[in-house]
Amino acid sequence: MLPIRLRLTLSYGGLLFLALALSGTAVVTLLRQRLTARLDAALDDRLRGVETFLIHETTPATADLIPKELAEYALTQPEGQLIDVRDSHGRVLLQGDAIPSPARARHRSFALYGENYQTKAAASEEPIAESVEEIRFLLVWSSPVLLLFIGLTGYWISSRSLRPVDEMTRVARSIGALDLSSRLPVPPARDEISRLAEAWNEMLERLDESFTRMQRFTADAAHELRTPLASLRTTAQLALRRPREAQEYREALEQVVTISERMNQLAESLLAIARGEHPCPPQVFTRVELASLVRGISAELQPLFAERNLELQVDVPAGPAYFDADADGLRRLLVVLLDNALKYTQADGKVTVVLQESSDGYSVAVSDTGPGIPHDALSRIFDRFFRVDPSRDRQTGGHGLGLAIARQIARAHHGQLEASSVVGEGSTFRLSLPKAADGVW
Numbered sequence: 001m002l003p004i005r006l007r008l009t010l011s012y013g014g015l016l017f018l019a020l021a022l023s024g025t026a027v028v029t030l031l032r033q034r035l036t037a038r039l040d041a042a043l044d045d046r047l048r049g050v051e052t053f054l055i056h057e058t059t060p061a062t063a064d065l066i067p068k069e070l071a072e073y074a075l076t077q078p079e080g081q082l083i084d085v086r087d088s089h090g091r092v093l094l095q096g097d098a099i100p101s102p103a104r105a106r107h108r109s110f111a112l113y114g115e116n117y118q119t120k121a122a123a124s125e126e127p128i129a130e131s132v133e134e135i136r137f138l139l140v141w142s143s144p145v146l147l148l149f150i151g152l153t154g155y156w157i158s159s160r161s162l163r164p165v166d167e168m169t170r171v172a173r174s175i176g177a178l179d180l181s182s183r184l185p186v187p188p189a190r191d192e193i194s195r196l197a198e199a200w201n202e203m204l205e206r207l208d209e210s211f212t213r214m215q216r217f218t219a220d221a222a223h224e225l226r227t228p229l230a231s232l233r234t235t236a237q238l239a240l241r242r243p244r245e246a247q248e249y250r251e252a253l254e255q256v257v258t259i260s261e262r263m264n265q266l267a268e269s270l271l272a273i274a275r276g277e278h279p280c281p282p283q284v285f286t287r288v289e290l291a292s293l294v295r296g297i298s299a300e301l302q303p304l305f306a307e308r309n310l311e312l313q314v315d316v317p318a319g320p321a322y323f324d325a326d327a328d329g330l331r332r333l334l335v336v337l338l339d340n341a342l343k344y345t346q347a348d349g350k351v352t353v354v355l356q357e358s359s360d361g362y363s364v365a366v367s368d369t370g371p372g373i374p375h376d377a378l379s380r381i382f383d384r385f386f387r388v389d390p391s392r393d394r395q396t397g398g399h400g401l402g403l404a405i406a407r408q409i410a411r412a413h414h415g416q417l418e419a420s421s422v423v424g425e426g427s428t429f430r431l432s433l434p435k436a437a438d439g440v441w
């Protein structure tokens with residue numbers, strides 16, 4: 001395939017050639033027509049001149065002097081020799097000179113004093129042919145020069161405008177998968193090419209961000225796994241160091257089970273996060289009745305709250321609250337919020353779940369009377385692996401992934417999950433689910 005700049009030049013050159021050929025032919029044809037028409041008009045004038053002359057200069061009495069008068073008239077006319085006049089009997093009254101061909105002739109007949117006269121004026125077409133030939137010569141020889149000039153200029157212009165593309169290609173080739181920090185040069189002119197470069201840079205930015213996020217996530221996940229793995233190994237190594245009683249082995253194995261369960265939970269959360277990167281597409285959302293979903297989950301978790309002596313209060317509208325959603329996702333999200341409220345609220349506390357419908361959607365708020373979240377930590381609790389107080393939270397079994405998963409799910413529903421809290425009084429997590437404007441996401 002030819003390079004774009006050459007293809008552009010060739011196609012414009014071809015079009016220009018066609019345009020020149022068509023306009024050249026039109027000019028030549030038109031010129032020939034106009035010149036011939038003008039010659040005809042001049043010949044007609046001449047013939048009318050002869051008629052007018054005879055009408056004015058002769059009378060019925062002097063009719064037989066007509067040949068003489070005509071000869072005199074011819075003498076006064078510069079081109080007089082070119083006119084023939086005959087009477088109705090075919091007698092020649094005035095004989096014009098012979099004209100070399102190509103010649104053009106016009107005829108006219110008129111009656112005078114009972115006699116019919118035939119006149120004929122002729123002129124050479126040679127000057128017309130010469131003028132047309134000159135123009136044709138000019139067009140035929142100037143066209144290739146014009147074509148060459150415009151072709152070269154066109155090639156130069158397209159090369160110049162495509163130069164940034166070469167530069168972008170060079171830089172794009174040098175961007176490796178592991179180094180997404182380079183950006184394409186954006187040409188200063190605000191045109192298609194600079195927009196293309198900007199679009200590429202935005203895409204690189206997004207790739208870079210998600211790549212960095214992935215790297216950090218992998219590093220954090222590995223870090224999280226290292227601690228329980230180390231405890232597993234140490235527990236086993238200690239137990240194996242010397243022969244022990246059955247009871248001691250039993251305790252060691254129980255600890256192994258506890259640690260493995262924790263690791264299992266972590267693996268589950270990591271899986272949920274990975275799945276959240278590709279959330280359930282809106283087309284497969286199903287109709288979910290939020291009031292019964294909230295009531296159902298609360299009922300399932302109620303025994304755990306009772307066990308910790310916590311009051312769980314559920315406040316949902318009486319009527320049905322339909323919403324198109326990924327039902328499993330929403331359930332997981334609500335479990336994270338209720339589980340946190342359960343984990344972080346001291347005994348005798350109170351947890352409230354409120355479902356409300358508004359004109360533009362639904363909101364579910366989970367409030368507790370727990371320790372609250374310090375202001376500076378509030379914006380980070382949705383980050384993966386973030387825990388307000390790692391030492392305290394370690395005992396409660398969290399990995400700092402629950403809220404990250406919950407927010408991911410909220411976003412997959414075009415919704416929002418936000419937290420507000422007063423230290424010492426409690427926290428509220430509010431999920432807002434907007435209704436789609438047209439009922440379809």
Ligand code: ADP
Binds near residue numbers: 368387398400401427
């Ligand atoms: P975890 O598994 O540690 O609970 P989350 O992502 O669910 O992870 O929560 C992140 C951190 O936010 C928790 O470690 C905890 O410090 C804080 N947090 C979450 N919910 C509450 C709450 N209801 N009250 C107080 N602190 C909370």
